[in-house]
Amino acid sequence: MSVLAVTRLELRRLFVRPLAWVLAALTLAELAWRFVLLLGAFLANQIKLGASPSGPGYTDLVAVPMLSSLLTGGLIPFGLIEMALVIVPLLTMASLAGERTQGTLPLLFGTGLPAWQIVLGKYFALLLWLLLWLLLAIAMPLSIAHGVHLDAGKLAAAMLGTLLVLAALAAIGVACSAFSSHPAIAGAASLMIGLALICVNSGAQLAGINNGAINWLALSTHLETLLRGIVSTADLMWFVLVVVFALALATRRLAADKERG
């Protein structure tokens, strides 16, 4: 109940501030453009694609690349996940650091809420916004699903992977915000950690190491399998671990605020 009260408050604040709307409008416009380009390329290659019945279809060439360019590279380098590396820090940076700057954090403590409820309430609100963003983005390729052959299982796995990435980035963002007094610093830290998690194994891959611990650390390793349509418990657990670890750190830091004053 208390978590819900914090979630409602945070959602209200998200929806009345222009930042969330502007970010949603700009990124969805960019994604719409990406969709049109991907669809155009898919249609232009129909004859070539038709020659190999087991080759990639609409899901591989349009729907999944809307979410990430990790597997496809391709026409436009930034899918939803790549944009999320910037968007999520912008959304999360003020979640706790902003309260600290405005002096409203003690107000929340003064309502008797424990730190974990404040952190979870704020996290759920951000997650709801990100889920809405994801659904609006995926509605574009789904809007013509009746006219194409859609691999629903593969798309569902890719969406799950995307949602988990958003959840992990949001948790990291909230943690950075909990540790910082200034939203901008929290945003920058969150962006850097997100980028580091994506490409921490780039050097190892260049050296031909594909099974090392550093590869396990990389977000891209776990996302890639989900984008290919493979759902493995090990990958899901990696995301759960990141979320729990980040939120636990945020809670600990917030509780320390009350102790330290």
Next chain:
Amino acid sequence: MTAPTAVLQLQDISRHRAGRPAVQRLNLSLDSGQVLGLLGINGAGKSTTLSMIAGALTPDDGQIRLNGEDFLERPELARQVIGWLPERAPLWPELTVIEHLEAHGRLRGLASAALCQARDATLERLDLTALSRRLAGVLSQGQRQRLGLACALLHKPKLLVLDEPANALDPVQVSALRTLIREVADEGTAVILSTHLLAEVTAVCDRVAILHEGTLRHDAAIAGTGHEALEHTFFDIALRGGTGKQAA
């Protein structure tokens, strides 16, 4: 017949801030319907004390009891028992007056029907009805103070903690605030009021406590004490570090 349990009891609470003792072994108690004025110069430890009472800061040592229950063991007591107006009334600038009250009501666990009733009654009581759709970010400082006070009073707390509530209020608003504090106290709410204004204390408080360098130097009933006597005691403590703690 047993004596009524004090709404608030501070027992030997201490707190360090920025490496120095901000509050040292402070003992205070407050009964229902009593108004306690907390005086002290800047840095005396008033805001630190109030933050601890409100549950926003944990004491290093000592015990805080609310209605006889250990507040440090049960911080959730703050939800129903305490209403707090911090210094400078921090608000969310992007939310309207009414949204503030609704958010505070939900955070305090008020059910929808009770929340609507309390919200409308509080808006009227604090003369905020005309401003209810206005964003907190565009309110004047006096209006912000009133909104902060409304948020603190919304859930009818048993203990009202006010940190310099008369800041930025005009004389008419100060007079209205004094009336409001007395009304709230007459309804049975214990009020602890931190202020720099001695006139404020003599006008509305039943008791006065003076803090200096984090320690309680004076705790006495106001009745029978004139403004000049209080002023003399205050300056003696503030300028010369006088002691002379008196029984309430």
